[in-house]
Amino acid sequence: MAKGFYTDTTICIGCKACQTACHQWNELPAVNDGQVELTGNSYDNTGRLSALDWRHVRFIEQFPEDRSQDGFLHGSRWLMMSDVCKHCVKAGCLEVCPTGAIIRTEFDSVFIQQDVCNGCRACIAACPFGVVDVGQDGKAHKCTLCYDRLQHGMEPACAQACPTDSIRFGEVSELMVLADQRVADLRAEGVPAYVYGKEEIVGGLNCFFLLVDKPEVYGMPADPRLPSDNVPEGLGLSALTAAVVAAGSVVAFRKERMDGMGGEPPPDTGPDTVPHTGPGGGSPGGGGPPPGVDLVAFMSAVHGANETARGRRAEPKAEGGCGGACGCHA
Amino acid sequence: MSAELLAQVATPVVGHGFAPHWGWYIVLYFFFGGLCAGSYFVATLLLLLGDPRDRDTIRLGYLISFPLLILCAILLILDLGVPSRFWHMVFQSKNVPELMFKPWSPISLGTWILSAFGLFSFVAFLGALVDSGRLRWAPVLRLADRVRGLPRQAVVAWNVLGSFFGFGLAGYTGVLVTATTIPVWQNARLLGGLFLTSAASASYALLVLLLLRRGRAHSDPSVAKLARADRFTVVLELLLIVVLVLTLGQASRPITTGGFGVLFWLGAVGLGVVAPLLLHRTALGGWDAHRREVIAAVCVLVGGLILRFVVVMSPQYPMVPLWAL
Numbered sequence: 001m002a003k004g005f006y007t008d009t010t011i012c013i014g015c016k017a018c019q020t021a022c023h024q025w026n027e028l029p030a031v032n033d034g035q036v037e038l039t040g041n042s043y044d045n046t047g048r049l050s051a052l053d054w055r056h057v058r059f060i061e062q063f064p065e066d067r068s069q070d071g072f073l074h075g076s077r078w079l080m081m082s083d084v085c086k087h088c089v090k091a092g093c094l095e096v097c098p099t100g101a102i103i104r105t106e107f108d109s110v111f112i113q114q115d116v117c118n119g120c121r122a123c124i125a126a127c128p129f130g131v132v133d134v135g136q137d138g139k140a141h142k143c144t145l146c147y148d149r150l151q152h153g154m155e156p157a158c159a160q161a162c163p164t165d166s167i168r169f170g171e172v173s174e175l176m177v178l179a180d181q182r183v184a185d186l187r188a189e190g191v192p193a194y195v196y197g198k199e200e201i202v203g204g205l206n207c208f209f210l211l212v213d214k215p216e217v218y219g220m221p222a223d224p225r226l227p228s229d230n231v232p233e234g235l236g237l238s239a240l241t242a243a244v245v246a247a248g249s250v251v252a253f254r255k256e257r258m259d260g261m262g263g264e265p266p267p268d269t270g271p272d273t274v275p276h277t278g279p280g281g282g283s284p285g286g287g288g289p290p291p292g293v294d295l296v297a298f299m300s301a302v303h304g305a306n307e308t309a310r311g312r313r314a315e316p317k318a319e320g321g322c323g324g325a326c327g328c329h330a
Numbered sequence: 331m332s333a334e335l336l337a338q339v340a341t342p343v344v345g346h347g348f349a350p351h352w353g354w355y356i357v358l359y360f361f362f363g364g365l366c367a368g369s370y371f372v373a374t375l376l377l378l379l380g381d382p383r384d385r386d387t388i389r390l391g392y393l394i395s396f397p398l399l400i401l402c403a404i405l406l407i408l409d410l411g412v413p414s415r416f417w418h419m420v421f422q423s424k425n426v427p428e429l430m431f432k433p434w435s436p437i438s439l440g441t442w443i444l445s446a447f448g449l450f451s452f453v454a455f456l457g458a459l460v461d462s463g464r465l466r467w468a469p470v471l472r473l474a475d476r477v478r479g480l481p482r483q484a485v486v487a488w489n490v491l492g493s494f495f496g497f498g499l500a501g502y503t504g505v506l507v508t509a510t511t512i513p514v515w516q517n518a519r520l521l522g523g524l525f526l527t528s529a530a531s532a533s534y535a536l537l538v539l540l541l542l543r544r545g546r547a548h549s550d551p552s553v554a555k556l557a558r559a560d561r562f563t564v565v566l567e568l569l570l571i572v573v574l575v576l577t578l579g580q581a582s583r584p585i586t587t588g589g590f591g592v593l594f595w596l597g598a599v600g601l602g603v604v605a606p607l608l609l610h611r612t613a614l615g616g617w618d619a620h621r622r623e624v625i626a627a628v629c630v631l632v633g634g635l636i637l638r639f640v641v642v643m644s645p646q647y648p649m650v651p652l653w654a655l
Contacts, residue, residue, distance in 0.1 A: 092347075096509060098438035100430055116423040118415035121350035122437050125510035149381035221346075227509040227515065228434060234508045234519045238501035241523030241570070245563060246375070247532045253379045287577055291368035306474035 002108035003150065004087055004206030005159060005167055008182060009218070010193065012080035012166040014057050019046065019082070020064035021161035022055040023099050025146065051135035054143040057082045060217055081209065081218050082158070082167055085110065085131045085143035090203035093123035093132050093140075101140075106237045108172070109145035127204070128224035145207075148296055172206050174191070179210055202226055252284055349646035353408035353655070359402050360503045360638040361532075363444070364525060366398035368533025369498035370451055372556070374489045374496075380555075388539055388553045389458045391533075396455035399448050406418045406444075420445075436506040443498040443654040450492030500529035507642070515579050521641065524570045527563055528602075528634045533561035535606075535630035538623060548623040557623060561610055564630060568603045589652045590644035598640055602633010 022028065031052050039045050044059035060079035087109045094102045094110055101116035102123060112123075112132075119138040120131050126132075135141045146156035154160075160171035168175060179195045186193035196215055197208025202224055215222045373391025376384040383491045422428040432438040448490070459465035460474045464628045496539055504521030517522070538556045546553050575582050606626035617625065643655055 092511065096435050096437065098430070098432060098435045098441060100422060100432070101418065101642075113423075116418055118418040119410045119412065120419070120437055121352065122435070123508075125347045125350040125512050125515075127347040128511040130347055134351065166401055191475075193404060225511060227511060227516070230508040230519055231434070231436065231505060234505035234522045235501075237520055238505060238522030238526055240499075241526050242497040242501060244566060245527055246371075248562040248566065249372075249530070249559045252562050253375065253555055255558060274564055 001106075002172040002206050003145065003170065003177065004109070004172040004208070005084065005086075005156075005169055006179050006208060006210070007077065007082055007169070008166050008179070008210045009081040010191070010210060011164045012057070012082055012213060013164055014044075014078070015057055015162045015163060016046075016057045016328065017056055017163060018158035018167055019053060019055045021157040022143075023053075024151070026054065026144070026158035028052050028054065038184075047140075049085075049131050049133070051133040051141040055084050056081060058219060060213075062217075079213060079217065081211075083219070084158070084163075084207055085145075085210070086129055086145075086197065086202075087145055087206035088202045088204070089199075089206065090226055092126040092128060092202070093142075095226065095228050096122040096126040098122060105145075105147060105150075107145065107147070107150050109147065109150075111144055111147050112140050112142060113137060114141075126227040128221055129228070130219075174210075176208070179208065180208060186210075187304040196220065244276070346513055348514075349512065350510070352409070352455070352646065355405045357639050357642045359424065359636075360403040360525065360642065361411070361635045362398050362405070363402045363503060364500045364634065364638075365531025365533055365536055366395050366402060366451065367498075367500040369537065370395040370454060370496045371396070371493045371500075371530065372448075372533050372537060372559075373454070373560070374493045377489060380552075383550075384552050384555070386544070387537055389461055391537060392451075392454035392458040393462075394536070394540075396448075396451040396497045399444070399451050402444065405446075406597065410552065411654070412517060428484050436502060438650055440479065440499070440502045440506060443495055443502055447492065447495035447499050448497060452489070454489075454492065497526060501526035501611055510644050512579055514578065514584050515641075517578055518574060518641075520570055520574045520577070524561040524574060525638070527567045527570055528637055531560055531563035531567055532631050532634035534563060535627035535634075539627040542620065542627070547622040553623070557610070557626075560627075560630065561607065564603055564606055568607075571599060571603070584644040584648040585640055588648070590640050590648070593636060594640045594644075597636035598633050600633075602637060604634075605629045 005137065023030070024197075024295050029052060031046065031050070036045060039047050042059050042061060046053055046056055046059065049056045058081045059310075060081070062079065063076045065070070091102070091104075093112075098120060099116055101113045101118070103111055103113060105111050117139040119134070119140075121134055121140065123132045124134055124138050132140050132142045146154070146158075149156060155169040155272045159167045168178070176195070176198075183193045183195060191212055193210055193212050195208055196211050196218075197205030208216070209220075236241055339517060369391040373388045373395070376388045376391070380388065390523065407416045410416060418430065419438070422430045431442060456465065457477075460470060465471075501522040504518075504525035506514040508517075508519055508521055510516055510595065534556050538553055538560065539554050539640055540556065541550070541556070542548065548554070548557075575586060578585075584590060606629050607623045609626040609629070649653060
């Protein structure tokens with residue numbers, strides 16, 4: 001029983017009643033302590049969705065730059081869209097949340113449990129719609145689909161406040177039927193309307209939109225990606241690189257030994273070092289790796305081997321069979 | 331960062347999320363996490379393939395790894411703002427003491443990789459302390475005696491398994507940032523491999539530096555071995571950087587242009603990769619071989635830190651001047 005919003009942008013009048021109702025019901029404080037700041041590029045002065053604006057009415061002002069010519073209004077228009085969390089069927093924020101703070105509710109909405117969120121901020125970077133934001137408390141915040149109201153059989157505050165029914169709340173499947181019908185009607189009138197939020201958009205959006213221009217015009221991606229899309233390839237390439245690093249390191253470590261086996265003098269052997277003892281370097285087991293790999297056991301084995309090897313060495317430079325180089329006599 | 335500067339990065343690009351404001355704590359965690367894992371890996375590799383002269387290096391690698399891991403945990407906890415929130419990462423908040431494990435969440439996966447690697451790192455740390463005679467607590471010494479009695483295959487498997495977790499720790503940080511919708515990061519699927527390679531090269535460099543500071547000569551077989559492996563990983567790092575930039579194309583601009591670009595090319599590539607290779611090849615600056623080895627190692631370490639700084643910061647704050655970060 002997925003619940004959600006169907007937002008018909010063609011009948012949004014940009015009154016921001018939804019935004020105000022959201023603030024009021026959820027007790028969200030005014031942005032910037034109520035100080036009005038002009039965005040400078042739009043009549044919309046709240047700008048975007050944020051930790052304090054869980055609803056935001058976008059003003060898309062399609063006017064030419066040069067407005068000095070007569071008739072510049074021809075083809076110009078305002079587009080309004082009340083934006084909100086999409087409560088995605090495949091939600092990126094929910095995927096990446098490491099604490100289980102973000103859950104899917106019985107209404108199929110995506111909800112952040114504030115008492116569980118620990119402020120890692122992974123969800124903020126995971127949302128392809130720029131919805132989740134970090135608040136002053138360091139935790140993630142976004143629309144709850146008025147979870148508290150739904151639990152009491154009420155509709156979300158924004159939908160209730162909308163004066164034109166641009167925002168409709170209900171069963172997603174029923175809302176989709178309404179939206180498809182509206183699209184058909186608008187297309188019959190020559191309006192290029194379509195529904196943004198069907199299955200091709202991250203598995204479907206429980207809060208979907210009827211749009212009349214490209215998604216990007218409304219600030220939404222045409223083909224949003226989920227963060228998890230990158231993980232398998234990233235992990236695979238990391239594993240491959242790890243194998244190359246390990247193999248290269250083995251070759252680098254073995255090079256001296258292989259050079260020694262070829263009868264050439266070991267490179268970089270300075271006067272202050274222990275003479276190279278050939279394959280195995282005096283370790284038990286000859287040319288192979290030391291048989292003990294536990295540090296404690298290995299150290300004992302190494303020390304014993306060094307003591308044995310003392311007699312074979314031409315000129316031990318320091319006290320002890322290992323020539324002091326191993327540091328065991330420090 | 332000031333409110334004015336934050337406002338410059340406040341609006342995400344269409345199709346991308348907000349910047350998560352991962353700052354210096356995360357940059358340092360990525361760097362020290364790499365060193366922590368890399369030191370363990372190098373010590374284990376020497377344990378398997380080394381000779382008696384590597385004993386000091388092995389001990390050093392294990393002695394470095396665990397304290398760095400503790401530092402990493404502290405950095406991660408500090409990054410949360412409220413340290414007491416960390417436990418939500420480990421336990422199911424509504425169902426304690428059930429563990430919180432979401433392997434498909436890179437941060438959750440990383441938390442458990444860090445925890446699991448902590449066990450291996452701690453055991454190795456204890457072993458190194460016992461071996462160096464710094465730890466003489468009877469229960470630990472008895473435990474060490476028991477370890478000596480274990481089948482060697484089991485001990486081999488333990489150390490190798492620990493290194494696998496180390497690789498996981500060094501590499502998952504790169505995968506973590508690709509599992510976002512942030513420009514540059516989401517397309518940079520080589521980042522995990524690049525961070526892992528950089529971690530290995532920085533760890534080789536750190537061990538070389540410490541051995542030289544302990545009075546070893548640059549021509550000491552252990553030092554020479556590490557320096558040789560370092561050169562290999564630095565070359566691999568250069569290759570990965572080139573491939574990464576080429577595959578990102580225009581998307582790499584936040585990293586490769588502007589103030590971050592200068593830092594990337596001069597710091598991460600010039601200082602961290604090219605300079606160490608040149609120092610090994612030529613008598614650059616008229617320095618003797620010992621000094622060149624020291625400088626090369628410092629360059630690799632500084633370059634590794636700058637690489638992580640640029641990769642973490644530039645996609646989040648492309649318009650913010652470097653001095654403000």
